[in-house]
Amino acid sequence: MQELWLLKQQWDEELPPSYALQWQKYRSELELVHECSLPRAVVPVHASADRVELYGFADASCRAYGAAIYVRVIDKHGGISANLLAAKSKVAPVRVVSLPRLELEGARLLAQLMEKIKRCAPESLSKVGYFTDSTIVLSWIASHASRWTTFVANRVAIIQELSNAQEWYKIESKQNPADIVCRGLYTSQLKASSLWWQGPEFLQLPDEQRTLGEWQGPEGLPEQRNNKFSLLACPKIIIDDILGGSKYAKDFLKLTRVFGFIYRWRQIAQKIDSTRAKELTALELKGGLNYVVFNLQALGFYTEIEKLRNGKIISSSKIQALNPFLDQSEGIEIIRVGGRLSRANVPFDTKHPMLLPNNHIVVKSLFEYTHRSNMHVGAQALCAFVRQRFWVINARKLARSTAECSKE
Structure with a gap:
């Protein structure tokens, strides 16, 4: 729709051939939506939950940015299950925005969505984690918001207010389910995607067998604020204010x-x-x-x-x-x-x-x-x-x- 708007296509005009093919494919895939199903209960009802954890993933492309959140449940017998809990996406703005900025928008969207879910989550929530595949975004979040330009600083401040910088981790793009949110997937592919419905494989592994992604910030981070310092050189006054300190100053x-x-x-x-x-x-x-x-x-x-x-x-x-x-x-x-x-x-x-x-x-x-x-x-x-x-x-x-x- 956004591309048609950029083409200034009128509502009663025929679509160009390339867009007509995309529309026909999309329409045929809509008929398969009813084949997609997911359990009504996010937490399995057959076993009592010992721990409940939330993990969120953010990603962006030049067309959209989005977030997906999964709930990981460990029962008293050590059984582990992970299921999609919520997802949200937004279309990228028409004006050209750099990919790191869009990745940051995805991280902000994830932090805000996670905050809404945490309000409804049980008090026994044991862990929360945030994942993105952008080391630039992770570096921005790990530093004080005042270091960055206005656009980045405002969004980093929101993220830091809603989450803890130590809760953000690096994930490979191929393991990031939010990549599906921002790049799209046909229904025929989506219904069979375990990455989308259960999240990455490490969510199914016991704690001792998984390691959360470590990362190292790149050199020369973009969007750094150009701090301009003004040095005022004031000559030393060799005569002190002996008049104001005198007891005769008022006479x-x-x-x-x-x-x-x-x-x-x-x-x-x-x-x-x-x-x-x-x-x-x-x-x-x-x-x-x-x-x-x-x-x-x-x-x-x-x-x-x-x-x-x-x-x-x-x-x-x-x-x-x-x-x-x-x-x-x-x-x-x-x-x-x-x-x-x-x-x-x-x-x-x-x-x-x-x-x-x-x-x-x-x-x-x-x-x-x-x-x-x-x-x-x-x-x-x-x-x-x-x-x-x-x-x-x-x-x-x-x-x-x-x-x-x-x-x-």
């Missing part, structure tokens, strides 16, 4: 004064200045402020600083549009904002404000300090006061949150 003025004394100690250690005054000078306060800004920028813009040092263009960065540059006029590298105010008659800090990130507690304390110092102005005015010396990323958002908190 911007005190923090600036602490770093002002550090600036003084550095000047004395380098014999640049030997002042011993108690109060900090304006130069030392400015130096302390530069130290605070330097630490904040090292934490927030380390990559950008490295590029500016090496004369590289800052691309795909949030500060690219600010035309930043490194100012080294005071012995400390500070990123400042460029722009068109270089000839304006305003202070240098206003022309080129120092750049600051917005995600640090010290920057928040800067806004709070500026807010208090200017009589709790509104968010717009607060942002203007801060920008007289600093350019904070997303400053308006931080200004609004600071102004709103003060109202509460």
Whole structure:
């Protein structure tokens, strides 16, 4: 039927000669179906069952895939019987699918059919086994589903959920009764096929005389997922976050004064200045402020600083549009904002404000300090006061949150 559909054959058109012969053969074989018989009782009624085992077989061809399940019963006297319990098949899809994928579909169909039968089976079910003649499918099932491409991974996950990977075995194609399901057999041949009605010969043998198929996975398995690892190399930040860990992190003025004394100690250690005054000078306060800004920028813009040092263009960065540059006029590298105010008659800090990130507690304390110092102005005015010396990323958002908190 599928082949006729691919030929786009209309329902009232005569069949091509080759298909007409196939149909006539199929129709004549249908008359022999009544000659096929099987026992009503799967478990023999003449002897009490000591053990009940289920064995399933899966196979596929380019035309169909399917599964067959057999029940093996061992009575108390050691007698063994095996009979067909259930079978199911499906036509292969019209689009071209590789044979290993179809074999996997057969294995999935077997696992799902076996799960339905196990729900109806007696609780004394002693063993379950699954067989396929594809070592590729066995290798897929034996490994974690995440190793394979989406198609294979989804079906392997279903199989692993419904069965145990240790219960899957290899079987030769000529001994696999599921081969009859996927390749088909005329009724005249089927009625005399012991492979179909009783399963492979090893099901009739005692346990000590049979060995379940061992297998070895092939090299270079198909359908492996191409794992792409992205290695992010992050330069080591040599300046730790000493600002956030300071007890003065929430008091911007005190923090600036602490770093002002550090600036003084550095000047004395380098014999640049030997002042011993108690109060900090304006130069030392400015130096302390530069130290605070330097630490904040090292934490927030380390990559950008490295590029500016090496004369590289800052691309795909949030500060690219600010035309930043490194100012080294005071012995400390500070990123400042460029722009068109270089000839304006305003202070240098206003022309080129120092750049600051917005995600640090010290920057928040800067806004709070500026807010208090200017009589709790509104968010717009607060942002203007801060920008007289600093350019904070997303400053308006931080200004609004600071102004709103003060109202509460």
